[in-house]
Amino acid sequence: MSLSILPAARLSAVLLLLSCGGSTEPEPPGSGSVAEVRIVSTVTSVMVGATAQLTAKALDSNGQELEGRTVAWSSSNTAVITVSTTGLVSAHQAGSVTVTASSGGKSATLGLVASAVPVGKVVVTAPQDTTIAGMTVQLTAVTLSAADAPLSGRAVTWATADPAIATVSATGIVSGVGPGPAIVTATSEGVSGSFTLEVLPGVASVTVVPDAVTIVEGESVELSVILKDASGDPLMGRPVTWKSETPGVASVSAEGVVTGIKAGATQITARSETAEGLANFLVEPVPVASITVRPEEATIVVGGSLTFSPSAFDATGALLEGREISLTVDPSGVLDLPGGFSVTGTGEGMATATFTSGGAAAEATIRVARPTYQSVDAGSVFTCGIGTDGIALCWGGRPDFYSGFDRLPRGIAGDPQFDLVRAGTFFSCGLAGGAVSCWGLDPLTEEVRDQPEPIPGAPSFTTIDVGQEFACGLAANGSAHCWGFNYAGQLGDGGFTNSAMPVAVSGGHTFVELAVGSLHVCGLTGTGEVYCWGGSTHSTTPRLVSGSVQFASITAGSCGLDAAGTAYCWDDTATLPVPIAEVGGPFVTLTASTHFNRCGLMAGGIAYCWGAGGQGELGTGDALSSPTPQPVAGGHTFLSISTGVNHTCGITHANQLYCWGYGGAVGSPSPLEPVTVPTLVTGQP
Numbered sequence: 196m197s198l199s200i201l202p203a204a205r206l207s208a209v210l211l212l213l214s215c216g217g218s219t220e221p222e223p224p225g226s227g228s229v230a231e232v233r234i235v236s237t238v239t240s241v242m243v244g245a246t247a248q249l250t251a252k253a254l255d256s257n258g259q260e261l262e263g264r265t266v267a268w269s270s271s272n273t274a275v276i277t278v279s280t281t282g283l284v285s286a287h288q289a290g291s292v293t294v295t296a297s298s299g300g301k302s303a304t305l306g307l308v309a310s311a312v313p314v315g316k317v318v319v320t321a322p323q324d325t326t327i328a329g330m331t332v333q334l335t336a337v338t339l340s341a342a343d344a345p346l347s348g349r350a351v352t353w354a355t356a357d358p359a360i361a362t363v364s365a366t367g368i369v370s371g372v373g374p375g376p377a378i379v380t381a382t383s384e385g386v387s388g389s390f391t392l393e394v395l396p397g398v399a400s401v402t403v404v405p406d407a408v409t410i411v412e413g414e415s416v417e418l419s420v421i422l423k424d425a426s427g428d429p430l431m432g433r434p435v436t437w438k439s440e441t442p443g444v445a446s447v448s449a450e451g452v453v454t455g456i457k458a459g460a461t462q463i464t465a466r467s468e469t470a471e472g473l474a475n476f477l478v479e480p481v482p483v484a485s486i487t488v489r490p491e492e493a494t495i496v497v498g499g500s501l502t503f504s505p506s507a508f509d510a511t512g513a514l515l516e517g518r519e520i521s522l523t524v525d526p527s528g529v530l531d532l533p534g535g536f537s538v539t540g541t542g543e544g545m546a547t548a549t550f551t552s553g554g555a556a557a558e559a560t561i562r563v564a565r566p567t568y569q570s571v572d573a574g575s576v577f578t579c580g581i582g583t584d585g586i587a588l589c590w591g592g593r594p595d596f597y598s599g600f601d602r603l604p605r606g607i608a609g610d611p612q613f614d615l616v617r618a619g620t621f622f623s624c625g626l627a628g629g630a631v632s633c634w635g636l637d638p639l640t641e642e643v644r645d646q647p648e649p650i651p652g653a654p655s656f657t658t659i660d661v662g663q664e665f666a667c668g669l670a671a672n673g674s675a676h677c678w679g680f681n682y683a684g685q686l687g688d689g690g691f692t693n694s695a696m697p698v699a700v701s702g703g704h705t706f707v708e709l710a711v712g713s714l715h716v717c718g719l720t721g722t723g724e725v726y727c728w729g730g731s732t733h734s735t736t737p738r739l740v741s742g743s744v745q746f747a748s749i750t751a752g753s754c755g756l757d758a759a760g761t762a763y764c765w766d767d768t769a770t771l772p773v774p775i776a777e778v779g780g781p782f783v784t785l786t787a788s789t790h791f792n793r794c795g796l797m798a799g800g801i802a803y804c805w806g807a808g809g810q811g812e813l814g815t816g817d818a819l820s821s822p823t824p825q826p827v828a829g830g831h832t833f834l835s836i837s838t839g840v841n842h843t844c845g846i847t848h849a850n851q852l853y854c855w856g857y858g859g860a861v862g863s864p865s866p867l868e869p870v871t872v873p874t875l876v877t878g879q880p
Contacts, residue, residue: 229299494606496878574618752787
């Protein structure tokens with residue numbers, strides 16, 4: 196097949212025709228070029244939402260219609276009017292456009308107007324059919340076509356028939372003016388709709404009943420109101436809001452129930468619409484029905500002080516906070532009142548402290564003593580002693596963990612009489628007729644005991660001693676028993692189980708003396724042997740202190756005396772400890788603490804101390820340590836002496852008690868600073 200080469204001009208014409216979607220077929224006979232496009236239509240306006248059909252003709256130069264010619268349609272603003280490929284126009288919103296019809300390079304235009312649908316109906320609605328003079332209601336107007344189709348964007352004007360009954364704003368807000376029917380009209384494009392709103396009379400006065408009330412704290416009373424209009428006629432069913440001017444004195448609920456909170460005066464306001472009414476309220480304290488005071492009885496020394504804790508209660512037993520309680524004492528020569536609920540001993544004798552509030556009263560009995568002492572025990576941070584009358588007193592401690600902290604001597608609750616008393620770290624124990632009882636912080640239960648309580652299951656003891664969180668005692672047959680914490684093996688039963696009841700120390704040893712340290716115990720047998728357990732002894736059962744020394748006495752600081760009065764001390768080691776002789780002596784009495792401060796009494800009662808002295812516990816006038824015994828300052832001669840962790844106390848031949856060392860345990864009101872010389876414990880003759 197051969198191809199003929201077309202001239203360039205004809206080839207270009209063919210390609211152009213193809214690119215425009217035209218046909219390369221020759222025009223039929225009788226056809227010609229489009230000379231004119233004519234839109235044939237009588238339509239000039241289309242209502243929004245409606246359609247209209249347009250027709251266009253393609254004409255030749257002779258004005259003859261050219262059949263089968265394609266016409267393209269377009270709109271100058273399709274947001275207003277669109278036109279389909281067949282000439283069907285659709286109106287979407289009010290406005291005007293130009294519609295163009297094109298064919299064969301010719302075109303024609305037609306101006307069209309899209310007209311809005313006229314308002315056919317106005318419907319007015321309200322959320323309620325009544326309002327109150329002085330109040331407002333928002334009305335709503337909806338514009339509809341004749342076919343009830345919603346019409347948006349139509350302007351609405353508002354009016355009322357009688358402004359003396361109600362007025363209306365440009366946005367349809369109706370304000371009640373006076374009672375009566377208010378006809379409110381909304382008009383749009385000459386079409387109107389109306390709504391009748393009944394205006395009720397407004398509240399002109401509010402009366403609160405009762406208008407003056409007195410209640411006590413915690414009581415409630417319900418208030419009511421009487422509402423009236425300007426004519427004095429009562430009004431019903433109107434909402435009321437309540438407010439307390441001082442909610443901390445009395446609160447009021449949404450229903451008008453007023454509850455007294457605390458003593459004082461306030462006003463309760465009831466508001467209805469634009470009117471208010473008031474009620475005056477006086478809240479009085481709940482009457483005090485009873486008072487309790489702790490302690491109910493106590494012993495202090497002359498110069499000592501005591502602070503009571505009184506509490507007031509109502510008739511139901513509920514605690515009344517913040518009540519004023521007054522304190523008086525009788526006779527005044529025994530006690531002084533420095534302020535608050537504190538008393539100070541000014542003279543020896545018995546006195547009564549009376550606490551009163553309202554018609555209630557409570558009494559506490561205080562014994563003010565000038566004790567002399569027969570024994571003393573210096574504990575870790577506090578001291579206990581027994582007076583020559585058998586009454587025990589304690590003082591010192593640290594306020595951060597010791598209950599009953601008092602730097603001056605104070606009697607034990609109930610004034611129990613003990614044969615001996617021992618001060619530990621957290622609690623103390625006393626022995627009376629073989630029965631042991633303890634007070635302070637129970638290490639196992641963390642319960643604070645204000646007065647001595649018997650130890651359950653304890654045998655009859657001949658002596659006791661107290662450590663940091665445990666205690667031990669010797670039974671009449673010489674067997675040792677311990678109770679409390681056992682995390683360091685200090686109970687000596689071979690294990691680490693805590694026990695609230697005394698457990699027997701293992702080994703079957705018979706002891707004549709016990710010395711309890713912070714976490715360890717040593718026992719002295721009748722043959723002069725020493726066995727230790729717990730703490731740093733590396734043993735949960737009694738372990739022999741090696742060597743050839745035969746001890747006559749021992750003390751808690753791993754020290755003891757032989758029969759000649761030579762002092763020996765030993766260190767706890769993994770192997771058997773060996774006693775090493777101390778310089779000085781001979782001593783008739785030796786006392787030592789686990790902090791390596793030691794004191795001994797020589798013949799005649801002269802005291803010497805050595806070892807750690809940072810708290811002044813050596814009594815030499817300074818806070819220096821010494822490796823050798825140094826005479827205690829002051830020239831006192833002592834019957835007995837006891838060393839605690841950071842302080843030492845001694846009783847003279849005149850039964851006077853002196854202490855030195857840690858300032859919180861020496862029985863002096865001086866600051867908590869080292870007391871470096873023996874100082875007379877406060878309250879003595």
